[in-house]
Amino acid sequence: MKAHPVRKYGLILLAFCFASSTLWVSGEPAAAEGKEGKQAVEQTPEEEEAAAEARKEARKQISLPDTVEEARARARWLHEGLHGALQVMHRDFFEEDDAGMLPSQSLDDVFKEMARSWAVEIRWLGVNATKGIDHKPKDRFEERAAAALMDGEIEYEQIEANRYRYVGLVRLQNECLKCHVRERTTLEDRVGGLAISFPMKKKTE
Structure with missing residues (x-):
């Protein structure tokens, strides 16, 4: 049976997207960890697992942004990378007549x-591009972000309890709506968003 292009090639994009995002968020090359491991003394499987978790938590803390400007730059980087991956998957791999799963x-x-590895929470925000309950605003911040995007803004941000929150514009053109909004009655572009949030470094006195 012929593999669906999204399944066959989309995985390559997903792997690249995740690997590049992880490298950027961690702030250190993956090879460094391997080099460190060669110098370590022999450990039991339990000790190795505990050490790996400790290194992961340490990298999370080291990689947290210090300022709003740094957090904004990271959010924009993630938005651009993920939005670009979505567009390429649609352009090169997606077959409308054999759509087992949408690229999004x-x-x-x-x-x-x-979310599991880096405490970076990302979700699609439907705004007026979908009626799916999973993509509706889940709190006041996302409601305000959706309203801002509808008013023509390309991004919206806020700091909440030492966590940076960002929503960037994702515009859906008419050809996208054939699958995303099947019951549409008009042909104008619709507005969606990509919501991104992650912790910032706590300020010390």
Whole structure:
């Protein structure tokens, strides 16, 4: 059976997207960890697992942004990378007549891993581009962000309890709406968003 292009090639994009995002967020090359491991003394599997978790937590703390400007730059970087991956998947791999899964749904797996590994929460925000309950605003921040995007803004941000929150514009053109909004009655572009949030470094006195 012929593999669907999104499944066959989309995985390559997902792997690249996740790997580049992880490298950027961690702030250190993946090879450094391997070099460190060669110098370590022999450990039991339990000790190795505990050490790996400790290194992961340490990298999370080291990689947290210090300022709003740094946090904004990271959010814009993630938005651009993920939005670009979505567009390429649609352009090169997606077959409308054989759509087992939408590219945006495939990227949800990347979002889950970013949340698990780096405490970076990412989700699609429907605004007026979908009626799916999973993509509706879930709180006041996302409601305000959706309203801002509808008013023509390209991004919206806020700091909440030492966590940076960002929503960037994702515009859906008419050809996208054949799958995303099947019951549409008009042909104008619709507005969606990509919501991104992650912790910032706590300020010390």
